Amino acid sequence: MLRRIVNWLVVLPIAIVAVALAVANRGSMTVSLDPFSREAPAYVLTMPIYVVILLTLTLGVVLGGVTVWWRQGRYRKRCRRAESDLHVARAEANRLRTELDRSAGLAASGGVPARISRPAA
Template identity: 40%
Template sequence: MIRKILAAVILVPLAIALVALALVNRHAVPISLDAFNAGDLSHAVQVPLFVLVVGVLAIGVVLGGVATWLGQGRWRRAARRAEWELGSARAEITELKQRLADAEDEGRRWPPRALQRPAA
């Protein structure tokens, strides 16, 4: 509940600021990737300023997410290993419970199967 309230307190003003930025900065700006000849705008692309700002922000969020995902690889690997160990431990427990039940059944019989003579 508190997480939803905190998200609303942060995201609502951020959305309002983003909409205000888009409304105020609708004029086109040239984008040129030619760093050696900044004055030549023949290959420049004209885009609204808010598109540039929102696009750069989106690229930053995606790159940050990818970097975080790659950085957490060892934790995901450790979690997979722990799940595998848990599965094998559960299988071993099941097998040991079955062996214990078999041993208890064997202890209730007299004479034990090992001492019984084969049927003729």
């Protein structure tokens, strides 16, 4: 519930600013994608100014997210490796616990405790 409230407290002001930006910048703008010819460009887009601004912001957020995701790859790899090691350690602890319980059961019944075997390293 708190997360939803915080989400609205962040999203609502951003939405209000985006709508205000769109209303204030309705004029058209020509964007040339041809760096070689200024007089007769091959690729031209005409769109409202707010579309150019919002597309630029969106592209920046996406590129920033991809960059952060890429740079954190080594930490995700380290985490996966640690989880794998933890799984192996838990399995070994469970096996040793079972052997210990079995040995304790034999000792309680008067039998000779079994030798606890260790896996080869």
